[in-house]
Amino acid sequence: MMSAETSYSPPAPNKVLGNDDLVGEILSRVDSPTTLVRAAAVSKLWLRVASDRAFLRRFRARHPPRLLGFYVTGDWMPRPEFVPTNTEVISAASLRRAAGSVLHAFPEFSSPGVWDSRNGRVLFDHGQAPAAPDRYHAALLPDDDLVPSRGDDSVLYLFHAKGDKLSVWLRRMGDEQQLVAGEWVLRDTLSVKETCGHLVEPGPELASVVGVGDNAEFAFLEMGVGDNYFVIYLHLGSRKAEKVYQRDPDNDDIIQVHPFMTVWPPVFPSLDSDEELRLG
Structure with a gap:
């Protein structure tokens, strides 16, 4: 006792x-x-x-943050196509249903496009007819092969694909989101053939950058020859490369890839007046 x-x-x-x-x-x-x-x-x-x-x-x-999938869109594609890549967090079926439900919300005669995808959110636009090739006006860059990537802590990255070389440059921005004085700094460079040549037979131009991740974590490269063109996912840190999408051989438009990432920061439950947990 x-x-x-x-x-x-x-x-x-x-x-x-x-x-x-x-x-x-x-x-x-x-x-x-x-x-x-x-x-x-x-x-x-x-x-x-x-x-x-x-x-x-x-x-x-x-x-x-993890890559859950990506949208493929092009100037004359009737609708964006969503491709799930990470089924460890959410099943591929759930991802396809979520992506499809958004796209089916647009009228059948419209041509929705993806302007941007960031932090689990997607910005769409749509019109009455297929989009014109000059619809996108985002930035004036010195070369068509430069693709910008947003970075944390006011850093801007640029991907440059030329010949066998893929280069990643960075430059820090000022407090007013203006580029500070100084030179671009080469952060990374690699051989496209050595990293991705075992996956796809490269064409004369080897590769083009069609999408990038924030903080220059990864890139999507389009490679191929003839009717066999593929999108390659390349993680810059690990040098891991894999085929994730095959282009329709009848579609020779310029395509863009928009990564779809997990949401950050998470949206937590909140307390209501009765001090009970509810989703906010």
Whole structure:
């Protein structure tokens, strides 16, 4: 029989799940921001730990945003095509349903296009007729083979494909989002043949850059010859390359690839007037 002087010791799980530091260690090991949001709904303590800014910085470093898929669009393509690439976070069927439901919302006679895709959101436009080739006016660059990539901390990257060489340049921007004085710095360079030549028979121009990821993390290259043109996903850090899309041989338009990434930061539950967790 327990005496009055004997202090009560809570069960071990309560000690763990009620400790901010231990909960933080547990939450930092979940596999995705989606799972983190679900875990945050367990209790107010877990929500407080998961939504803490310092914790989110550590979580992002361990689980950087992932590529879920990409949209392929072209000047004369009737509709963008969505291609799922990462089924570890969301199933390919779910991704296709989500992407398809958005595209089917446009009238059949319209020609929706993808202007941009960022942080889990897609910016569409649509018209009454197929888009004209000069619809896009985004930036004036010194060479048609330069493709810009947005970067964190006010950094601008440029991808340049010429011959066998793919180069990535960077330049930092000022507080007013103006380019500061100084030269472009070469961040990375690689041989297209050595990195991607085993996947596709290269044509005379070897490769063109049709899409890039933020912070110059990856690039989409179009390579091929004759009727066999493919889009290659190339991760710059690991040099991993793989074929992810084959162009329709009857379509010789210039295409663009827009990556579709996981959302960051996650949207957490909030507390209503009754102090109950609900999705915000």
